[in-house]
Amino acid sequence: MTPASANAGNSSIHPASNNSQDYQQLAKDLQEKSRQLELIAQIQSRFIREPETRGAFELLLSAALGLTDSAYGFAGEILFTEDQHPYLRNYAITDIAWNAETKKAYADQMAAGGMEFYNMSTLFGHCIVTGEHVLSNDPANDPRAGNGLPPGHLPLNSFLGLPIRRGESMIGMIGLANRSGGYTEEVLQSLEPMVATFATLIDARRAVDLRNQYEAEILSLNRRLEKQVGAMDANVEGMALLDKGLYSYMNPAHARIYGYEVEDLIGESWQ
Numbered sequence: 001m002t003p004a005s006a007n008a009g010n011s012s013i014h015p016a017s018n019n020s021q022d023y024q025q026l027a028k029d030l031q032e033k034s035r036q037l038e039l040i041a042q043i044q045s046r047f048i049r050e051p052e053t054r055g056a057f058e059l060l061l062s063a064a065l066g067l068t069d070s071a072y073g074f075a076g077e078i079l080f081t082e083d084q085h086p087y088l089r090n091y092a093i094t095d096i097a098w099n100a101e102t103k104k105a106y107a108d109q110m111a112a113g114g115m116e117f118y119n120m121s122t123l124f125g126h127c128i129v130t131g132e133h134v135l136s137n138d139p140a141n142d143p144r145a146g147n148g149l150p151p152g153h154l155p156l157n158s159f160l161g162l163p164i165r166r167g168e169s170m171i172g173m174i175g176l177a178n179r180s181g182g183y184t185e186e187v188l189q190s191l192e193p194m195v196a197t198f199a200t201l202i203d204a205r206r207a208v209d210l211r212n213q214y215e216a217e218i219l220s221l222n223r224r225l226e227k228q229v230g231a232m233d234a235n236v237e238g239m240a241l242l243d244k245g246l247y248s249y250m251n252p253a254h255a256r257i258y259g260y261e262v263e264d265l266i267g268e269s270w271q
Contacts (some may be wrong), residue, residue: 071178121146127161134161137182
């Protein structure tokens with residue numbers, strides 16, 4: 001066989017091999033995207049169905065852990081103290097308590113609405129303060145980790161911090177830890193649909209909280225008005241309110257002065 005024919009033979013084999021690998025990778029990518037879309041649909045459905053929103057956040061964290069083969073993690077919203085220092089309230093977090101004290105703290109804080117992290121001299125703190133993702137496969141020697149972990153904490157072999165943004169603002173964060181082999185930029189990019197879903201969940205939760213706040217304020221206002229009207233109704237002196245010369249309110253004492261019932265005069269001219 002001549003060199004030319006040998007080269008021709010090789011060129012007829014390698015493209016087919018490469019195409020096969022490309023198709024396999026494409027099929028794998030499509031399967032992964034399909035899996036993520038199914039998980040996102042389940043998360044959104046759970047958020048809509050259940051009045052308690054924590055279940056949706058827990059499902060999202062579980063999905064992120066499964067997609068990345070991570071050992072533990074957390075997902076929370078960024079809030080601010082009265083003096084405008086940021087902190088993280090976790091709506092979903094892996095229970096890694098290592099003694100009675102940390103177990104109680106975990107249970108109490110989650111029951112109260114979410115475990116809160118205030119120490120920004122950490123890998124997750126660096127993510128919150130800078131607004132940038134944190135990818136660390138050597139946390140023990142990473143200067144961004146601050147003073148390291150508290151005594152008794154599970155070992156931290158690798159960490160990925162994902163900022164959750166809405167426009168220019170950072171509204172939340174997902175933290176994942178201890179992936180076998182560490183984290184890569186590819187893993188980071190693969191989680192973009194989950195990051196977008198988490199941003200939507202935080203927006204929706206904030207809208208629900210705002211609606212509940214308004215409803216509570218309206219209910220409180222109505223109760224105060226009812227008390228005031230009740231006091232006015234019970235007053236032995238005649239009291240009435242006019243709107244453009246027409247009675248809009250009067251107490252029974254005022255109506256009795258003129259020999260009428262309240263319902264006879266409401267909407268009528270005072271004249």
